[in-house]
Amino acid sequence: GIQVEQSPPDLILQEGANSTLRCNFSDSVNNLQWFHQNPWGQLINLFYIPSGTKQNGRLSATTVATERYSLLYISSSQTTDSGVYFCAVVVGGTSYGKLTFGQGTILTVHP
Amino acid sequence: GAGVSQSPSNKVTEKGKDVELRCDPISGHTALYWYRQSLGQGLEFLIYFQGNSAPDKSGLPSDRFSAERTGGSVSTLTIQRTQQEDSAVYLCASSLSDEQPQHFGDGTRLSIL
Numbered sequence: 756g757i758q759v760e761q762s763p764p765d766l767i768l769q770e771g772a773n774s775t776l777r778c779n780f781s782d783s784v785n786n787l788q789w790f791h792q793n794p795w796g797q798l799i800n801l802f803y804i805p806s807g808t809k810q811n812g813r814l815s816a817t818t819v820a821t822e823r824y825s826l827l828y829i830s831s832s833q834t835t836d837s838g839v840y841f842c843a844v845v846v847g848g849t850s851y852g853k854l855t856f857g858q859g860t861i862l863t864v865h866p
Numbered sequence: 867g868a869g870v871s872q873s874p875s876n877k878v879t880e881k882g883k884d885v886e887l888r889c890d891p892i893s894g895h896t897a898l899y900w901y902r903q904s905l906g907q908g909l910e911f912l913i914y915f916q917g918n919s920a921p922d923k924s925g926l927p928s929d930r931f932s933a934e935r936t937g938g939s940v941s942t943l944t945i946q947r948t949q950q951e952d953s954a955v956y957l958c959a960s961s962l963s964d965e966q967p968q969h970f971g972d973g974t975r976l977s978i979l
Contacts, residue, residue, distance in 0.1 A: 788967055796955060796973060803967035841909065851916060852897060852964040853925075856909035 757782045757846045761857035768832050768864050776827040776860045778842030786845035786852060787818050789827050792859070793838045801827070801840075832864045868892065870971035872958050878977045879948060887943040887974045891960030898941050899961075899968060900933060904954035912956075915941060916964065945976075953978045 758781040768774055778787075789801040802809050802816040804825065809816055813832075818825040829836055839861050843854040871890040879885055891898050900912040911925040915935040926932070930948075935941040945952055955975050959968040 786965065786967075790970075796975075798957065798970040798973075800967055800969060843909075851914055851922060852961060852966075852968060853899070853911050853914055853922070854901070854909075854959075854968060855911070858908055 757784075757844065757855050759842060759844055759855055759857040761840075761842055761860050763860060764858070765861045766863070768862070770832060770834060770864055770866050772832050772864075773828070773830045774832060774862070776829070776840050776842075776862075778825040778827070778844075778857055780823050780825075780842075780844050782823070783847035784820065784823075784844040785847050786854075787825055788843050788854065789816055789825070790841040790843065791836075791838050792841060798841070829862075832862075834864050834866050837862055837864045870958055870960050870969055872956075872971035872974050874974055875972065876975045876977075878979065880979050881950060882947055884944065884946045885948055885976065887945075887956050887976070889941045889943070889958030889960075889971060891939065891941070891958070892969060895960035895962055895969075896938070897961045897964055897966075897968075898935055899959045900941070900943050901957045901959065901970075902954045903957060903973070909957070912943070948976075948978045950978045952976065 760779045791799045806820045815828045839859040843856045898915040914922040930946045933943045955973040957973045959970045961968045
């Protein structure tokens with residue numbers, strides 16, 4: 756099956772710093788989503804981004820489908836950004852949206 | 867509007883008992899998914915429902931697991947004869963269609979004693 760690799764596995768920042776999270780995938784994909792899992796375990800949709808670039812406030816994401824990677828940018832980080840960031844993909848050629856998740860990046864933002 | 871609703875939020879039960887977990891998707895969403903999040907396995911797909919089509923059960927770990935979706939809306943995931951390795955957070959998601967983003971509920975934390 757498809758492999759989804761996220762890096763770095765852990766990231767520690769001071770409030771106000773910027774960061775880039777990466778997601779590599781081993782096959783063509785139909786869909787790609789970025790999620791933030793907060794300390795209470797809730798999975799929050801950040802981006803639905805099978806290709807191209809999107810921005811939402813301090814967060815932006817870019818997916819280069821032909822090169823099989825996606826990047827999540829967090830600018831001016833805040834303590835509320837702490838949690839686990841997951842990338843999840845739907846394998847290309849399938850007729851349904853089963854998500855395959857990466858192992859996540861654990862982000863800790865210190866005040 | 868209302869998001870995906872799951873109940874109970876927490877469930878503690880003894881090994882060998884049966885449990886039922888409920889998911890109420892976002893209104894109008896035709897696709898419904900169950901996932902499981904455990905320490906050793908990360909987030910993994912269990913089962914998928916789309917409209918009136920036969921469900922994709924390819925992710926169910928054993929025949930002790932089953933799920934149904936009544937009337938194209940609410941879904942129930944049933945685990946029979948629970949084992950300690952079934953302890954995990956069970957997450958439900960729904961989407962407007964296969965090609966739309968999935969929205970997750972808050973999950974049911976299942977603990978098997």
